[in-house]
Amino acid sequence: MSYIPKPKVTHPRAARNALGLTSRDYEGAVSTLCAGCGHDSVTAAIVQSVFELDVEPHKLGKMSGIGCSSKTPAYFVSQSHGFNSVHGRMPSVTTGAYAANPDLMYIGVSGDGDSLSIGVGQFVHAIRRNLNMCYIIENNGVYGLTKGQFSASADIGSKPKKGLPNQQEPIDPVSTAISLGASYVARSFSGDKEQLVPLIKGALKHPGFALVDVISPCVTFNDHEGSTKSYEHTRQFYHHVTGVDYIPPAKEIVAEYDKGSVMPVELHDGSRILLRKVDDRYDPTSRAAAFKYLREHFNAGEITTGLLYIDEQRKEMHELMGNVEVPFAELPLDSLRPASGELENILKRYR
Amino acid sequence: MKPTDTSNPDYFHKVVDCQWACPAHTDVPLYIRLIAQGKFGEAYLENRKSNVFPGILGRVCDRPCEPACRRGRVEEKPVAICRLKRVAADNRGDISEHLPKPPVAENGKKIALIGAGCASLAVANDLRPMGYSVTIFEALPTTGGLMRTNIPRFRLPPEVLDEEIDCILDTGVDLKLNHPIESMKALLDSKEFDAVFVGTGAPRGKNLEIPGRYDSERIHIGIEWLESVAFEHIETIGERVLIIGVGNTAMDCCRTSLRLGAKDVKVMARKPRGFFKASDWELEDAEEENVEILVNHSPKSFVIEDGKLTGMVFELMEYRVDDNGRIDRGTVVGETVIPCDDVILAIGQDNAFPWIERDIGIEFDEWDCPVVDEKTMMCDRDGVFFGGDAAFGPKNIIWAVAHGHEAAISIHRYLSGLDIENRPPRGVTLSSQKMGMHEWSYSNYYEGAERRIMPHVDLKERFKNLDIEVELGFTAEQVAKEVERCLNCDIQTVFTDKLCIECDACLDVCPVDCLTITQNGEEADLRTRLRAPAPNHEQALFVSGELPHTRRVMVKDEDLCVHCGLCAERCPTGAWDMQRSTIRLPYASDEGDPAATDTAA
Numbered sequence: 005m006s007y008i009p010k011p012k013v014t015h016p017r018a019a020r021n022a023l024g025l026t027s028r029d030y031e032g033a034v035s036t037l038c039a040g041c042g043h044d045s046v047t048a049a050i051v052q053s054v055f056e057l058d059v060e061p062h063k064l065g066k067m068s069g070i071g072c073s074s075k076t077p078a079y080f081v082s083q084s085h086g087f088n089s090v091h092g093r094m095p096s097v098t099t100g101a102y103a104a105n106p107d108l109m110y111i112g113v114s115g116d117g118d119s120l121s122i123g124v125g126q127f128v129h130a131i132r133r134n135l136n137m138c139y140i141i142e143n144n145g146v147y148g149l150t151k152g153q154f155s156a157s158a159d160i161g162s163k164p165k166k167g168l169p170n171q172q173e174p175i176d177p178v179s180t181a182i183s184l185g186a187s188y189v190a191r192s193f194s195g196d197k198e199q200l201v202p203l204i205k206g207a208l209k210h211p212g213f214a215l216v217d218v219i220s221p222c223v224t225f226n227d228h229e230g231s232t233k234s235y236e237h238t239r240q241f242y243h244h245v246t247g248v249d250y251i252p253p254a255k256e257i258v259a260e261y262d263k264g265s266v267m268p269v270e271l272h273d274g275s276r277i278l279l280r281k282v283d284d285r286y287d288p289t290s291r292a293a294a295f296k297y298l299r300e301h302f303n304a305g306e307i308t309t310g311l312l313y314i315d316e317q318r319k320e321m322h323e324l325m326g327n328v329e330v331p332f333a334e335l336p337l338d339s340l341r342p343a344s345g346e347l348e349n350i351l352k353r354y355r
Numbered sequence: 356m357k358p359t360d361t362s363n364p365d366y367f368h369k370v371v372d373c374q375w376a377c378p379a380h381t382d383v384p385l386y387i388r389l390i391a392q393g394k395f396g397e398a399y400l401e402n403r404k405s406n407v408f409p410g411i412l413g414r415v416c417d418r419p420c421e422p423a424c425r426r427g428r429v430e431e432k433p434v435a436i437c438r439l440k441r442v443a444a445d446n447r448g449d450i451s452e453h454l455p456k457p458p459v460a461e462n463g464k465k466i467a468l469i470g471a472g473c474a475s476l477a478v479a480n481d482l483r484p485m486g487y488s489v490t491i492f493e494a495l496p497t498t499g500g501l502m503r504t505n506i507p508r509f510r511l512p513p514e515v516l517d518e519e520i521d522c523i524l525d526t527g528v529d530l531k532l533n534h535p536i537e538s539m540k541a542l543l544d545s546k547e548f549d550a551v552f553v554g555t556g557a558p559r560g561k562n563l564e565i566p567g568r569y570d571s572e573r574i575h576i577g578i579e580w581l582e583s584v585a586f587e588h589i590e591t592i593g594e595r596v597l598i599i600g601v602g603n604t605a606m607d608c609c610r611t612s613l614r615l616g617a618k619d620v621k622v623m624a625r626k627p628r629g630f631f632k633a634s635d636w637e638l639e640d641a642e643e644e645n646v647e648i649l650v651n652h653s654p655k656s657f658v659i660e661d662g663k664l665t666g667m668v669f670e671l672m673e674y675r676v677d678d679n680g681r682i683d684r685g686t687v688v689g690e691t692v693i694p695c696d697d698v699i700l701a702i703g704q705d706n707a708f709p710w711i712e713r714d715i716g717i718e719f720d721e722w723d724c725p726v727v728d729e730k731t732m733m734c735d736r737d738g739v740f741f742g743g744d745a746a747f748g749p750k751n752i753i754w755a756v757a758h759g760h761e762a763a764i765s766i767h768r769y770l771s772g773l774d775i776e777n778r779p780p781r782g783v784t785l786s787s788q789k790m791g792m793h794e795w796s797y798s799n800y801y802e803g804a805e806r807r808i809m810p811h812v813d814l815k816e817r818f819k820n821l822d823i824e825v826e827l828g829f830t831a832e833q834v835a836k837e838v839e840r841c842l843n844c845d846i847q848t849v850f851t852d853k854l855c856i857e858c859d860a861c862l863d864v865c866p867v868d869c870l871t872i873t874q875n876g877e878e879a880d881l882r883t884r885l886r887a888p889a890p891n892h893e894q895a896l897f898v899s900g901e902l903p904h905t906r907r908v909m910v911k912d913e914d915l916c917v918h919c920g921l922c923a924e925r926c927p928t929g930a931w932d933m934q935r936s937t938i939r940l941p942y943a944s945d946e947g948d949p950a951a952t953d954t955a956a
Contacts, residue, residue, distance in 0.1 A: 007793035011801030011919050013429055015867045017888045028866070040858040040927025048863035195857055223858060223927045235856045239904050 092123020152225025413441030472500025474743030477759025593696025
């Protein structure tokens with residue numbers, strides 16, 4: 005027979021979360037991406053993350069723009085809210101959604117083209133606003149949907165399937181985000197869910213802009229020899245500096261840890277992220293140090309991964325603007341919108 | 356763990372749980388697929404190849420395949436494999452040209468088969484077309500053995516029996532009915548036959564030696580009573596009947612009683628439910644007919660008043676079951692009398708060989724059963740073979756057929772002057788099912804429907820006489836659903852480690868999380884590190900060789916794989932492929948003239 009939907013059958017002993025759901029309940033439509041696409045693994049990691057966080061499907065907003073990456077929200081949590089926006093404009097649409105209803109958990113899925121070319125202006129300003137969202141870039145260095153042209157994240161010297169190697173400087177979303185003051189910046193790899201899932205969970209729980217840049221190989225146009233974003237290259241030059249464990253609020257940290265290499269970071273809701281430093285020299289709380297380290301290892305051809313920068317002190321968008329706690333979406337119209345008489349009074353002050 | 360050796364024919368065979376569990380190793384998924392395609396004749400012949408009696412077995416097989424069926428682990432009920440077999444038999448059309456033919460030339464060797472039941476018939480089926488002269492000796496006036504005498508006609512119509520038996524006899528078997536063998540010694544001494552096969556079943560019903568046993572003629576032994584009913588020597592029974600024992604024979608006895616005029620039939624079980632010998636479906640069918648099953652009643656004595664059976668005394672039992680599900684011997688907590696007009700004892704049956712002399716080189720064990728080699732089916736005396744219930748005590752029809760095939764191989768090798776211990780090997784061939792992009796040559800759609808329920812003749816109608824077959828067979832609509840419930844376990848997930856780029860696509864798409872890429876380890880350790888719990892140690896773990904990028908391994912827990920093929924569908928490099936495994940089972944006829952090729956002997 006031909007292409008079939010994923011069978012609606014679950015492992016009889018499948019784990020259930022606090023809501024009584026299995027991870028299968030967080031799935032979406034069957035992927036129409038190429039077989040072996042890294043994005044499908046990111047999708048699976050998102051499914052696992054929201055399953056483990058006991059997210060109620062209707063409390064999730066999934067946002068995207070245009071591109072292979074931006075198709076992926078169709079493939080997870082069918083029963084959540086979603087908006088597939090104009091190319092590169094996902095951050096603005098998310099800003100609007102978050103402004104109106106901060107009660108939802110927002111997850112934006114974008115790509116290197118969507119975020120670093122057409123939408124780069126949107127991307128940087130969402131960071132400046134400290135928009136409370138988990139922003140995932142599925143980064144593969146090419147425009148897969150238009151058959152494999154280099155994107156803005158392609159490394160110098162990376163070879164295409166046909167034609168000349170890339171000559172232009174890449175935009176690194178991680179250092180860009182750190183320089184702009186993003187409060188949670190991570191990089192991971194679609195082929196390493198052990199690292200990726202806790203990073204996404206932390207990003208979802210972090211109050212503020214959380215970037216997870218995921219190297220997600222394009223199996224069709226950028227997985228050949230000479231590509232710096234292939235499965236093989238990423239594995240070979242993978243440099244893991246920090247591991248993380250997400251600890252939900254009620255749970256005790258039981259395991260003994262060496263204070264020099266493990267650093268607990270408390271999140272606003274009482275949950276914690278346990279940072280395990282694989283490289284002791286790495287300090288994920290210092291922007292300057294993170295920058296230096298990232299640059300050095302980039303120059304050595306390495307792909308630095310893990311939770312690379314975190315700042316739990318920065319205020320997120322609603323706090324910065326001093327907005328009321330009640331979501332705008334739930335405010336009655338008359339308090340949300342000044343009556344015409346009130347507007348007249350304001351104008352009078354300027355006459 | 357070491358990488359799994361999938362070239363061993365047993366590895367993929369075990370994945371096909373139904374075929375592995377079947378003593379005759381019928382290729383179940385293949386015939387179900389043929390039924391789905393409407394190729395009933397081909398499905399019938401595929402069955403016939405291994406189990407010889409598809410029409411009979413499609414009604415009364417003990418179906419060891421169904422408890423093994425993977426579907427029963429994924430959800431509650433297995434595929435109705437047995438009743439689908441009947442669909443193939445009922446709708447097969449004319450297949451006569453594909454049935455065994457009389458041999459073109461006789462090979463001059465003579466074989467005696469004692470008993471005309473399923474074991475002997477299976478031997479005749481295999482050997483007669485090869486040119487052996489086959490004589491069947493049967494004590495009764497008819498063929499079929501226990502299939503005819505002990506299985507009531509409302510479960511197995513005589514036409515079905517006759518048709519499938521006749522096609523074997525029509526190859527030129529010399530059938531001698533009403534011809535009991537009184538002395539094995541005389542038969543062997545006559546030197547008339549080059550080999551002798553004993554397929555006489557386990558014809559002696561167990562007795563119950565308790566007070567009053569011989570004081571009434573209304574106390575019957577189950578299989579003898581069923582035989583008398585089959586031959587119409589008994590046509591009535593009292594209104595109140597007690598059946599002692601709760602095995603499959605007891606089920607046939609109680610249901611037969613209802614058809615001979617009994618109004619109140621009770622099956623008396625010594626132990627509680629869960630410890631009954633009868634198959635669940637036979638219990639269901641009996642209870643549907645309002646047979647009452649009384650548990651924890653241990654027979655103590657018969658009540659005879661004025662030479663007439665009026666009831667039975669039972670001890671009321673209580674049992675303790677330990678944590679492992681084992682039951683103790685029980686304690687007596689009381690006593691009760693249950694009135695009745697007839698009692699039928701259905702507490703088991705034994706082998707009986709009063710006609711085999713004990714001094715002719717055939718060794719008997721402490722239970723008075725012949726010592727038979729489980730592989731070759733030969734006893735201590737060369738040239739004498741056993742099969743069916745006669746070999747290892749009461750089993751069932753499908754085991755008897757399996758014995759028949761093995762004995763046929765042995766007889767053929769024995770009479771060709773070859774070592775019978777040296778058996779022809781099993782084999783496996785694999786063929787890819789990929790037809791193109793998103794195209795697979797098998798139906799991989801997962802049908803979520805529950806097991807179809809067999810339609811029965813109305814309760815009022817069915818008791819009119821013994822000949823009304825209760826099961827009507829599946830309707831076309833039911834067949835269409837039931838065949839799709841099969842998980843195609845013969846379409847194997849075949850993995851090539853050196854092609855894997857570890858993109859995780861297969862892991863992500865697997866609906867039951869049976870795949871894991873991880874560091875290798877010992878099995879006990881690996882089982883704790885898989886993506887879904889893997890507590891079923893009866894099902895293998897597939898472990899690949901080291902993967903090229905990270906030196907990790909691909910591990911697959913075979914337990915709950917639904918063979919949907921999505922791993923292969925989503926694999927960018929073709930490291931996973933769906934390939935049909937065909938298990939090649941040896942039969943006597945495959946060997947042709949083994950002396951010509953067999954150098955090992």
